[in-house]
Amino acid sequence: MRRTTFYRRPGVLTGLTILIIVTITTNVYGQKAFSPENNNPLTLWYNQPANIWMTEALPIGNGPMGAMLFGGTEIERIQFNEISLWSGDRMPNDEDIEEEDMGAHQAFGDIFIRLGHDQDKVRNYRRELNLDQAIHKVEYDYEGVHYTQTAFASHPAHVIVYHLAADTPEAISGRVWLTDMHGAQIKLDKNRIYSIGKMPNGFEYEAQLQVLHKGGEIKRAKEENDLKNPMSPIGLSFSKCNELTLILGAGTNFEQDFAKEWIGEHPHTKVTQQVDRAASKSKNTLLAEHVEDFSSLFGRVSFDLGKTADELLAMSTLDRLDAYTNKKSIDPELEALFCQFGRYLLISCSRPGALPANLQGVWNHSNLPAWAGDYHSNINLEMNYWPAETANLGECHVPFIDYVNSLREVSARNTQRHYGDVRGWTVQTMNNACGISYWKWNAPGSAWYAQHLWEHYAFGRDKEYLRTVAYPILKEVCFFWEDHLVRRADGTLVTPDGWSPEQYKYEPEEGVTYDQEIIYDLFTNTIEAADELGDDKEFRNHIAKMRDDLLKPAIGRWGQLKEWEPDKDDPQDKHRHVSHLFALYPGRQISMALTPDLAEAARVSLNARGDESTGWSRAWKINFWARLGDGNRSYKLLRSLLNLVDETRTIYGKSGGGVYSNLFDSHPPFQIDGNLGATAGYCEMLMQSHAGEIQLLPALPSAWSTGSVKGLCARGGFEVDIAWEDGVLTGVTIHSKSGQAVRVTYNKRTWKSKTEAGKTYQLDSRLKRK
Numbered sequence: 001m002r003r004t005t006f007y008r009r010p011g012v013l014t015g016l017t018i019l020i021i022v023t024i025t026t027n028v029y030g031q032k033a034f035s036p037e038n039n040n041p042l043t044l045w046y047n048q049p050a051n052i053w054m055t056e057a058l059p060i061g062n063g064p065m066g067a068m069l070f071g072g073t074e075i076e077r078i079q080f081n082e083i084s085l086w087s088g089d090r091m092p093n094d095e096d097i098e099e100e101d102m103g104a105h106q107a108f109g110d111i112f113i114r115l116g117h118d119q120d121k122v123r124n125y126r127r128e129l130n131l132d133q134a135i136h137k138v139e140y141d142y143e144g145v146h147y148t149q150t151a152f153a154s155h156p157a158h159v160i161v162y163h164l165a166a167d168t169p170e171a172i173s174g175r176v177w178l179t180d181m182h183g184a185q186i187k188l189d190k191n192r193i194y195s196i197g198k199m200p201n202g203f204e205y206e207a208q209l210q211v212l213h214k215g216g217e218i219k220r221a222k223e224e225n226d227l228k229n230p231m232s233p234i235g236l237s238f239s240k241c242n243e244l245t246l247i248l249g250a251g252t253n254f255e256q257d258f259a260k261e262w263i264g265e266h267p268h269t270k271v272t273q274q275v276d277r278a279a280s281k282s283k284n285t286l287l288a289e290h291v292e293d294f295s296s297l298f299g300r301v302s303f304d305l306g307k308t309a310d311e312l313l314a315m316s317t318l319d320r321l322d323a324y325t326n327k328k329s330i331d332p333e334l335e336a337l338f339c340q341f342g343r344y345l346l347i348s349c350s351r352p353g354a355l356p357a358n359l360q361g362v363w364n365h366s367n368l369p370a371w372a373g374d375y376h377s378n379i380n381l382e383m384n385y386w387p388a389e390t391a392n393l394g395e396c397h398v399p400f401i402d403y404v405n406s407l408r409e410v411s412a413r414n415t416q417r418h419y420g421d422v423r424g425w426t427v428q429t430m431n432n433a434c435g436i437s438y439w440k441w442n443a444p445g446s447a448w449y450a451q452h453l454w455e456h457y458a459f460g461r462d463k464e465y466l467r468t469v470a471y472p473i474l475k476e477v478c479f480f481w482e483d484h485l486v487r488r489a490d491g492t493l494v495t496p497d498g499w500s501p502e503q504y505k506y507e508p509e510e511g512v513t514y515d516q517e518i519i520y521d522l523f524t525n526t527i528e529a530a531d532e533l534g535d536d537k538e539f540r541n542h543i544a545k546m547r548d549d550l551l552k553p554a555i556g557r558w559g560q561l562k563e564w565e566p567d568k569d570d571p572q573d574k575h576r577h578v579s580h581l582f583a584l585y586p587g588r589q590i591s592m593a594l595t596p597d598l599a600e601a602a603r604v605s606l607n608a609r610g611d612e613s614t615g616w617s618r619a620w621k622i623n624f625w626a627r628l629g630d631g632n633r634s635y636k637l638l639r640s641l642l643n644l645v646d647e648t649r650t651i652y653g654k655s656g657g658g659v660y661s662n663l664f665d666s667h668p669p670f671q672i673d674g675n676l677g678a679t680a681g682y683c684e685m686l687m688q689s690h691a692g693e694i695q696l697l698p699a700l701p702s703a704w705s706t707g708s709v710k711g712l713c714a715r716g717g718f719e720v721d722i723a724w725e726d727g728v729l730t731g732v733t734i735h736s737k738s739g740q741a742v743r744v745t746y747n748k749r750t751w752k753s754k755t756e757a758g759k760t761y762q763l764d765s766r767l768k769r770k
Helices: 268-279 283-298 317-326 332-349 380-384 394-406 408-419 445-460 463-484 513-533 537-549 596-609 615-627 631-641 673-686
Strands: 017-026 043-046 058-061 065-069 075-082 109-114 123-130 135-142 145-154 159-166 172-180 186-189 192-198 204-214 217-220 235-241 243-252 302-304 427-431 437-442 694-696 707-714 718-725 728-736 742-746 749-753 760-764
Touching (some): 058 145, 065 145, 075 243, 109 243, 172 243, 204 235, 204 268, 283 332, 380 615, 394 408, 394 463, 408 463
Parallel strands (some): 694 742
Antiparallel strands (some): 065 075, 075 109, 109 172, 135 145, 145 159
């Protein structure tokens, strides 16, 4: 049995607090407080409440905290999480790594609000999630009263606000209670409900639910029988209120610092302060702060992929997905919505100062989630962050970078216990927040992590970050491979004990393509980082020589890119992982321009592996085909991913992959990497910059014959707007953030120029300056 550990760097938030504000208001003027924006192209909407957490409830989040909303009318449920609440061991077992318990990401608790509005008597029901403002809304009529529920997760205020309004005074009555997923005692002090607990691993946590009201009254609910919920015997009743506000704060004592054994201050003080502070602000103030903050990120990028027919726009999201899946409807605005949903999720679950998105982002209703809701190092964690830079969300990349930085010391200890006297560090496949790892060493895992540190610099051009954060880690990981690679008699460098995730039949083995490609990528990124910094030339040249000596990708007997050095690839293998094509994407060792034969071999491998698979595998293949310039194949895979399913059991084969009615990606079950990998695929179809130039519309599908995209980011510090008509570029705008020279290509045309930081350059269809 193994355990896993958390990790957070010093200085990152301690005892992180989560707040939920539930505001219930009666509008005495008889007007609707909020009205739904029908047919907003960036809105998911449904005509009934959610029943199933995974497939129907809708997510909101402010980074460290997430909630799933059901939109209930009789009982509303707000299920909430905090990213740092984990079970399992915190610290390594120096005597026996096999006895460590990695644990799992934990559910925190629920708020239940009993409104008593019988769903059978409800009319004109609508539930929606607006992506560009990150607002969840429910509207319905019940016994002559119109009710509106509104919820949003505010990052600047660290709160979630849930607001209920009615067009009739004194129309809001019911009960509210708080539950805890670990059996903590629920206490009540005046109008505040507490749940205070401690995990067996030493992580302490606390939630506080403050109930405020205007008009009507609030009192302690009678226990059990009156509450009609045996999970929580303590709650508060409210009657004939004009306004009711519930403020939920929650946090843990987790601190992202291995030296402190991941333990910080008890969360009570921080939770109390944040609940009090939130209670002092109006709902409108919190809403304005939230919209300004969220829109500053989400509004950077827009997609116009074509116009959807009005009859489809009039349908609910569920009905549109059904038509798209079963009737093969043409719905480019649904496709754009799905892309932007990925950006919405990343903003909502990955903000600086907190842990990175795990397998389910931050949303989890189980204490035994699939694959522990962990940080999977053999593609899934990395895929979560593929769109961070290209989709103009560089700030959302920071939690992953901080996480990697925090793992260095504990991972070095773990690595030495397994590999012996080596420098540097790497990881196993399954990992938690503290660096406790489990199940199969993934030797190039840390090198894949390191790619993200380099990419953050390649897009952002922050040289101080490169010098103080990224380059030291790149160098450490290179040290591991200096000590671990094996040099053959002919001078070739190979990995001695590799595997090709997650193929089990051939391992351990020398020179596995997956290993060799990622090490090549690591060395390339390290060389370029040293060149940018202009120093450490001796080490740079040494790594360059090692890169030259690496065993390189090769073509096999049936024209495929070989997955192993021996030519034993099975053309009937349909495995979901396509690990040996890392060099095509997200790597850059293989390209159509520089290595056309290897690119063609990758095409052969992809055709043999097939399109149907798990949701995240389909997302990866969208990116592969985009790098091969085949936009129609990428689009075919996009349609196969945007495929309505409802299976929640764990399935590894080709069946079950797709999306649920709430647009969550289905492995199955839910895995967020499929959502985020797909968003990266859209960006790769429309623009690429990995080969030293900005390629415009490199894989434009015929289905998107006319459209535009604004705000995509390219390496070198550029922001790019592109427009096209009838499949042909009509114009491009390039904003230079860092003043780097630029090379832009389209249809065998090229524009090269020096740029000035802060200036914008407009080009026509021939790439001529306007």
